[in-house]
Amino acid sequence: MLQKMTRTNEKGFTLIELMIVIAIIGILAAIAIPNFISYRNKSFCSAAESDANAIASALANYFSIPANTSLPGSAAALGMTPLSGATGSFNTSTIAGAANTNITIAVTDGSGRCPADYKASNPAWALNVYTKTMRP
Numbered sequence: 121m122l123q124k125m126t127r128t129n130e131k132g133f134t135l136i137e138l139m140i141v142i143a144i145i146g147i148l149a150a151i152a153i154p155n156f157i158s159y160r161n162k163s164f165c166s167a168a169e170s171d172a173n174a175i176a177s178a179l180a181n182y183f184s185i186p187a188n189t190s191l192p193g194s195a196a197a198l199g200m201t202p203l204s205g206a207t208g209s210f211n212t213s214t215i216a217g218a219a220n221t222n223i224t225i226a227v228t229d230g231s232g233r234c235p236a237d238y239k240a241s242n243p244a245w246a247l248n249v250y251t252k253t254m255r256p
């Protein structure tokens with residue numbers, strides 16, 4: 121006589137279920153990791169742009185004092201220190217122009233990791249240099 125086989129309270133996942141979950145996690149990682157790398161690299165661009173804006177603010181503060189009539193030679197003269205990237209490289213800056221004329225602030229991306237497509241979409245970027253112009 122055939123005996124009826126019954127399952128007795130077996131708990132757990134089958135191999136197929138585990139493989140499906142691993143495949144889903146792999147697909148999500150394949151989508152998320154390139155996006156994360158892209159956002160991280162764009163942060164290097166933002167650091168250079170932020171440095172330029174900070175220098176512009178420091179210049180505005182510098183010229184708010186009536187005795188300051190000549191352009192300082194560097195951001196260091198304004199008390200600014202460059203930001204360090206994750207690789208230990210520093211953004212460098214130059215200030216050109218004269219008081220009561222257009223002042224050009226150029227910040228070089230020291231990391232070299234700012235994506236080319238991001239720089240191409242923003243006319244303020246030329247090669248690895250972000251340029252900001254202050255008008256009187």
